Amino acid sequence: MFMGFMRHFLNTYVYNKNQKNVQKNKKFFSRLLCENIEFIKREFGDTADLSIKYLKIKDISSALITIGGMVNKDTLTHSVMKPIIEKQDEIQGTTGQEKYKYIRDNIIVSPDQLQVSNFDDAFNMLMSGFALLAIDGCDCMLCLGVQGFSFRSISEPSTEIMQRGSREGFVEPLMINMTLIRRRLKTTDLRFDLTQIGGVSKTSVCLCYLNSKVSKDILKKVKQKLSGVNLESIMESGYIIPYLEDQGDFSLFSSVGMTERPDTVCGKISEGRIAILIDGTPNVLIVPYLFIEYFQHLDDYSMHTYFATFTRWLKYLAFVLSVLLPGLYVGISTFNPEILPGPILTKIALAVGTTPFSLMFETILIHLIYEIMREAGLRIPRPLGHAVSIVGALVIGETAVSSGLIGAPTLMVVALTAISSYVIPNLYEPISILKFVFIITGGLLGIWGIMIVFTLVLVNICSKNSYGVPFTSPISPFNIFAMRDVLVRSGWSFLAKKNIRVQDLPGSEVKDRNINKNI
Amino acid sequence: MEKRPCISVGQIFSMLFVSRMVITMTYGTLLIGDSDIWDHLISAILSLSITFLLILPIYKLYILDTKMNILDNLRDLMGKLGHFFILIYVLYFLIITLHTLSIFDNFVANCINPPISVRLLCIFMLFSACYGAYKGLEALSRASSFIFIATVLALIFMFSSLISSVETINFRPLIYENYSSVTEGILYMISQSSCLVALGILLPMATGSSRKKFAGIILWNIGVYVSFVLMIILITGTMGEFVSTQLFPVYTATSIGKFGAFRHLDSLYLGIWMAGIFLKTSLFLLLASEGIKKIWGEKIRKISILIMSILLSICVFFINNFSILKKNSITVFLITFLIFNIILIPIILIILKNKKISKESKIFEK
Numbered sequence: 001m002f003m004g005f006m007r008h009f010l011n012t013y014v015y016n017k018n019q020k021n022v023q024k025n026k027k028f029f030s031r032l033l034c035e036n037i038e039f040i041k042r043e044f045g046d047t048a049d050l051s052i053k054y055l056k057i058k059d060i061s062s063a064l065i066t067i068g069g070m071v072n073k074d075t076l077t078h079s080v081m082k083p084i085i086e087k088q089d090e091i092q093g094t095t096g097q098e099k100y101k102y103i104r105d106n107i108i109v110s111p112d113q114l115q116v117s118n119f120d121d122a123f124n125m126l127m128s129g130f131a132l133l134a135i136d137g138c139d140c141m142l143c144l145g146v147q148g149f150s151f152r153s154i155s156e157p158s159t160e161i162m163q164r165g166s167r168e169g170f171v172e173p174l175m176i177n178m179t180l181i182r183r184r185l186k187t188t189d190l191r192f193d194l195t196q197i198g199g200v201s202k203t204s205v206c207l208c209y210l211n212s213k214v215s216k217d218i219l220k221k222v223k224q225k226l227s228g229v230n231l232e233s234i235m236e237s238g239y240i241i242p243y244l245e246d247q248g249d250f251s252l253f254s255s256v257g258m259t260e261r262p263d264t265v266c267g268k269i270s271e272g273r274i275a276i277l278i279d280g281t282p283n284v285l286i287v288p289y290l291f292i293e294y295f296q297h298l299d300d301y302s303m304h305t306y307f308a309t310f311t312r313w314l315k316y317l318a319f320v321l322s323v324l325l326p327g328l329y330v331g332i333s334t335f336n337p338e339i340l341p342g343p344i345l346t347k348i349a350l351a352v353g354t355t356p357f358s359l360m361f362e363t364i365l366i367h368l369i370y371e372i373m374r375e376a377g378l379r380i381p382r383p384l385g386h387a388v389s390i391v392g393a394l395v396i397g398e399t400a401v402s403s404g405l406i407g408a409p410t411l412m413v414v415a416l417t418a419i420s421s422y423v424i425p426n427l428y429e430p431i432s433i434l435k436f437v438f439i440i441t442g443g444l445l446g447i448w449g450i451m452i453v454f455t456l457v458l459v460n461i462c463s464k465n466s467y468g469v470p471f472t473s474p475i476s477p478f479n480i481f482a483m484r485d486v487l488v489r490s491g492w493s494f495l496a497k498k499n500i501r502v503q504d505l506p507g508s509e510v511k512d513r514n515i516n517k518n519i
Numbered sequence: 520m521e522k523r524p525c526i527s528v529g530q531i532f533s534m535l536f537v538s539r540m541v542i543t544m545t546y547g548t549l550l551i552g553d554s555d556i557w558d559h560l561i562s563a564i565l566s567l568s569i570t571f572l573l574i575l576p577i578y579k580l581y582i583l584d585t586k587m588n589i590l591d592n593l594r595d596l597m598g599k600l601g602h603f604f605i606l607i608y609v610l611y612f613l614i615i616t617l618h619t620l621s622i623f624d625n626f627v628a629n630c631i632n633p634p635i636s637v638r639l640l641c642i643f644m645l646f647s648a649c650y651g652a653y654k655g656l657e658a659l660s661r662a663s664s665f666i667f668i669a670t671v672l673a674l675i676f677m678f679s680s681l682i683s684s685v686e687t688i689n690f691r692p693l694i695y696e697n698y699s700s701v702t703e704g705i706l707y708m709i710s711q712s713s714c715l716v717a718l719g720i721l722l723p724m725a726t727g728s729s730r731k732k733f734a735g736i737i738l739w740n741i742g743v744y745v746s747f748v749l750m751i752i753l754i755t756g757t758m759g760e761f762v763s764t765q766l767f768p769v770y771t772a773t774s775i776g777k778f779g780a781f782r783h784l785d786s787l788y789l790g791i792w793m794a795g796i797f798l799k800t801s802l803f804l805l806l807a808s809e810g811i812k813k814i815w816g817e818k819i820r821k822i823s824i825l826i827m828s829i830l831l832s833i834c835v836f837f838i839n840n841f842s843i844l845k846k847n848s849i850t851v852f853l854i855t856f857l858i859f860n861i862i863l864i865p866i867i868l869i870i871l872k873n874k875k876i877s878k879e880s881k882i883f884e885k
Contacts (some may be wrong), residue, residue, distance in 0.1 A: 332786075335635070339786045447786070448627065448640055451793035452647045458665060458794075459651045459801070463658030470657075476664035477527055507525055507661075 026118040031096070033061050035135035037118065040065060055081070057088050057103070059095055061136040070129035072148025079110040080131060080144055096137020103133070104142055112145025124202065154180070157260035157282065159425065164302040169260045174204050174279035180262035181208055181275070189213075190269075197226060197240070201233035204279040205240075208265065213272040215503035217511045218467045220272050222287060222432030228272045235278070237283040244276070244287055246465060252430035253456075255466035257289035264298050272501035288466035288502050290473055292486055294427050295319070300489050308489035318423035321416065322431045326367065327438025327450050329413045330360050335446030360443025362406055364436065369396060371432065468509035469502055477507035528727040530660035532739040533667035535660045535714045535721070538802055539743045541795035543750065544788070545622050548768045549629070549708050555700035556762050557691060560748060562704025567744040569705065569713060573857075576865035577719040583872045585729060588825055589719040589865065590813045595644045596871040604864060605810045608716070611856050612807035615713040615826060617834055618849070619799050620645060624835070626792075629766050642832045645798065649828040649855060651801030652808060653821060656724065659801055673791045677784050678749055680776035685756030708747070710853040713803070716860045720806055804828065822836050 029036050037052060044050045049068040054061065064080065087107050093099045104113065114130075116122045117140045122132055127149030154176070157161075157169030168178045178192055193207040205226060209219065222244070229243045237258065244256045259265060260282045268286045295315045300308040306468045332339050333348050340348070352359055361416040373392040377385055400406040421431045434457065441449040464471035474482030482500055484490040503510040551559075581590065590608065593601035620641055628637045651659055694701060722732060754768045757775070765771045774785035807827055812820035 223575060273534070336786070339783050341783075445635055445640060445643060447789060448793060449643065451790055452644055452797060455666070455794045455797040456647050456650060459654055459658050459662045462661035462665075463654040471662050472663060472665075476530070476661040477525075478529065506527070509525060 002401075009442075016280060026120050028118045028140060029122075029139045031137055033063060033134055036134055036141075036259055037063055037065075042121070042153060043123070043287065053081075055084065057084060057099060057135065058091055062098055062125045063134045065126060065132040065134065066146075067126055067129070070127075071131055071146045071288070074143075075146045075148060076131055077109070079146065080108055080133070082111075083107050083109055086152050096135045097139075100135045100138040100140070100142070103135070105199075108133075108142075110144050110146065112141040114145075115140050116143055117141075117372060122259060127202075141186075142506045151176070153451070156435070160259065160261050160264070160298075162261075162297075162302075164300050165298060166261070166263050168262060170262060170277075170282035170284055172280050172282060174277055177262070177277050177282070177284065178206060178208070181269075182263055182296070183200050184262060185210070185269075187416075193223075195223075195226060197229045198234040199230075199232045203234040205234075206277040208269060208275040208277055209273070210269050213270065213499075213501055214274060215512050216509045218272075218288065218503060219274060221467055222276070226276075233276065235280065237278045237281045237285050239278075240278070241285065244285065249464060251460050251463065251464050252433055253294075253427075253461055253471070255287070255289050255464055255471055257286035257293060258283050258426070260284070267298065269302075272503055273498065288469045290466060290469065290502070291461060291464075291471050292473075292475065294424055296485065301492075303489075305491045306488055309487075312487075312489055315423055318420040319427060322418075322420035322423075323434045324438060324450070325417050325420070326363050326413055326453070327442035328447070329410070329442075330439050331360055331442025331446045331450050334443060337445075341386050348407070348409050351409050354404050355407045356405065358443070359410065360405075360439060362410050363414065363439050363443075366396065366400075366406060367417075367436065367439070370414060371420055390439065465509070469505055470507040473505040473507055476507075479506045482506075523695070524811035525761060526657060526660040526725050528725045528735045530664055531721050531725045532719075532735045534798065534802060535849065536662050536739055536742055537663055537666050537670055537795045538717070538799040539711070540746060541619070541671060541792055541799055542622065543743070543747055544769050544792055544795075545626055545767055546747075546750070546769060547765055547767045548763060549625055550622070551761070552705060553705040554707070555696070556768070558700035559704035560707075560751050561693060561701050562708060562748045563744050565701070566705050566708040567740060568719045570715070570740050570744075571713045571737075573715055573861055574714070574718070574740075575710070576862055576869065577715065577722070578733070578736070580719070580865045580869050580872065581722050581732075581754060582729065583869065583876070584723075586723055588721070588723045589716075589860075590810055591723075592872065593864070594813050596868060596875065602814050605813050607841050608720075608860060609810035611713075611716060611860055612803045612810070613831065614853075616648075616800055616803040616807070617831055618853070619796060620831065620835060623796050626767060626770070628656045630770055637837060641835045644797065645828050645832050645835065648797055648800035648804055649824055651797065651838065652804035652824045654723075656805060659798065659805060660777075663798055666791070670791045670795060673787050674746060676778060677776060677788065678753055680778035680784055681753040681757050681772055683755060684772075684776060685758070687756070689756050689759035690752075706850050706854060710850040710857065712857060713853070716804065716857065717806055718776060718863065719861060742785050742838055816825055 027039070030039075040050075040052075051066045051068050053066075054295070055064060056062070062261050064076075066076070083404055084103060084107055088322040091099055091107065092102050098148065104115070112266050114125065114127070116125060122141055122143070125143040129149055130143040131146045133144060135137065135140040135265070151173050152171050154168050156167040160169070168180060181490075182190060187210070188211050189210045191207075191209055193209075194204050195207070196202050197205050207219070207222060207226075225244050226240070229240050231239060233516055235241060239259075241254060241256045245254065256491075257268070259268075265284055265286065269275055276287070295312060300312060303311070337345050337349075355362060357365065370392075373388060373396075375386050380388060396406070401411060417435060421428055421435075424431075435458060437453060438450055441453045462470075462472050462476065470477055473479070475486060476516075480499065482505060484494055502508075503512070504516050547556075576590070580589065586593070587595065590605055593604050593608075595601070597604065623644060624637055624641050629641060651662075665701075718736070725732065750769060754762055754772045757772050758765070758768060762768045770785060770788055772781065773788040776784050778784065804824055804827060808820045808824045811823040815823075
């Protein structure tokens with residue numbers, strides 16, 4: 001399986017794409033084994049994991065080159081070494097080249113074989129867990145698929161828990177992730193386009209889409225943007241997000257989605273989106289990604305429509321609360337207390353009167369403490385996590401209030417804000433920044449300032465485009481048909497009536513969209 | 520090639536509706552003086568008809584060439600002289616922005632009296648609007664859809680809350696004393712129709728058929744004046760004679776309105792009004808910058824937004840309480856400017872355009 005992937009990779013990327021330009025710069029193998037081995041050793045230096053096992057095949061020197069820890073030794077022994085040694089008397093041919101051909105076609109039982117003729121390709125394969133068989137007198141090497149590195153098993157992603165549905169999540173090896181998608185979409189329309197980015201890491205990146213659904217215009221743009229990634233190494237999908245966003249378009253909200261669930265990816269690519277799988281990370285990127293998608297969860301589609309609609313509205317409310325509540329609390333209590341009902345105003349006034357800090361400072365302080373605790377909870381070893389929770393609950397929950405440093409209403413507002421922000425975890429980053437902005441604005445300019453900043457943020461969101469599709473579509477530009485999955489989650493009978501592709505949404509500037517008046 | 524913004528007819532009219540409503544919502548004695556608000560019911564109905572007449576030249580010009588707005592036509596048909604007229608439009612948009620800011624300043628200072636500097640707030644608003652203008656028409660029109668929905672919902676909510684407080688005894692016979700209030704009302708309403716000039720520039724920018732746009736114009740106008748009429752009926756019915764003592768009666772009415780458990784709807788009023796003011800200021804700054812773009816190009820347009828904002832913020836600081844902008848004289852000034860921009864210039868452009876078309880057709884025939 002892995003071999004097939006590598007062959008495809010080499011054919012599509014290494015051979016076809018680069019053949020014209022890069023071939024000149026590539027260093028090809030020599031016919032002398034010692035020269036080739038010398039070059040490999042020189043390139044790798046004194047690295048401890050490079051393993052070179054010399055073999056004698058009917059008086060001709062040969063070598064089996066591997067990277068330690070990346071190959072399965074049992075497979076290597078049984079599929080490669082044992083047949084060569086046991087059947088070396090049967091090997092025909094006099095020259096190294098002839099022997100190489102005989103071994104390749106008749107001796108080695110491994111089904112995953114690929115021939116390489118230059119060092120670049122050989123190194124690529126070697127570092128992907130292949131074994132290289134080099135024979136003296138032959139100017140090519142045989143790559144043998146004997147990978148055996150260990151990886152995390154497939155499990156439910158902790159960041160995207162679902163009540164119902166699959167418990168499978170993406171893992172680190174790219175090939176496994178591709179299989180997880182293929183298993184769910186058994187159609188020949190599904191395409192995986194492989195490429196490689198990162199000057200040093202040479203990370204494999206795979207574009208996944210449905211050929212009949214995807215916009216060729218968007219696909220071209222994605223490929224262009226990926227080719228513009230000039231990083232040395234890509235360790236995580238987050239590294240390339242800035243390259244996939246529109247340049248010079250500052251916004252707190254990203255127009256590149258991220259998921260760890262194969263079922264989510266399948267749903268997204270069915271609507272014409274493109275998934276970007278990156279080797280070594282379970283986080284798959286999705287483009288184009290619209291603002292409304294932050295509030296859509298796969299669970300919505302397995303629940304009853306009325307409950308899914310209810311949870312959808314809860315998410316909208318939670319977003320508004322998490323962004324605006326602390327700012328409004330500070331702004332209204334400081335500048336427009338007359339808006340508040342009497343009993344609430346009395347409670348706040350009492351709390352503010354007994355605490356030493358201003359309401360704005362107090363709210364910022366607790367939010368900062370909360371963010372520090374959250375960060376600590378994320379980074380410290382799990383056994384200590386409980387200790388952080390206890391300290392946090394005691395220090396903030398009990399001591400701060402009872403000692404009169406912090407007012408109880410402020411603490412409640414912060415707690416409500418924090419809980420609300422967990423409802424839409426994908427939006428945590430913008431929410432955490434925006435709430436501070438609104439607290440400061442509320443504290444300095446009151447409800448007036450908050451409304452101005454709110455409209456400012458609204459304009460910022462509205463100005464964004466995700467690959468030519470308005471970020472705020474289908475709310476603005478408005479599309480009544482697409483609203484079936486925005487304000488309400490309609491039943492499947494209605495949702496299945498028409499599959500709206502992302503490029504067909506109103507306001508889209510994508511060239512090859514289907515201009516349909518109903519959409 | 521210049522990239523045309525992709526905005527729908529609905530977005531254009533929602534933007535214009537919100538821009539018009541923010542002025543309507545601050546309607547009161549501060550802006551109309553001693554004029555009788557109740558008599559303005561007739562003014563509103565008459566103004567609706569007058570507005571339709573005022574739109575005709577702009578619409579005719581649009582029909583002659585659906586791809587060119589007034590500014591394009593000025594540049595195309597008048598050459599260097601056209602640049603001068605474009606600058607007059609730019610000046611008009613800046614005056615309207617300043618006028619909007621003056622309303623904002625007066626409202627904040629007189630109604631809320633916040634413990635923060637009103638001027639500072641005004642400048643903060645201006646520079647925020649500068650960002651909106653910088654982001655362009657597409658961003659503003661998309662944002663306007665959200666603000667429009669919020670405005671309509673809030674208006675329905677506020678009107679519903681006021682219905683229960685309406686007392687029919689407060690409704691006096693119309694034109695009880697003389698016609699002067701009706702005339703003043705018409706003058707006031709027409710003077711605040713700066714959106715008509717905006718319409719002349721925005722109409723060709725929208726995607727959609729001329730029929731759709733025509734329907735949009737009718738609906739928008741009717742919507743604006745129906746809201747006006749409802750507002751007059753509700754505030755008069757709720758407050759009676761007290762209307763004439765309030766600087767901003769709509770705001771006062773919302774602060775006393777109740778809807779079940781919901782009270783203090785003035786906070787709702789403040790929310791949508793602020794968003795609307797932001798939108799209007801951004802839109803008019805953007806339109807002013809569009810004029811600059813027609814003369815000096817896109818790069819200068821972006822810089823000009825900042826320069827215009829700085830200039831306006833200087834005006835905000837130095838014009839004491841905007842006294843010049845809230846007197847009756849401003850009404851006459853604004854109407855004169857408006858007539859020049861939506862009647863005189865478009866009629867000249869129509870004549871020139873017709874001449875050009877006939878000349879071109881003659882050449883084609885030859």
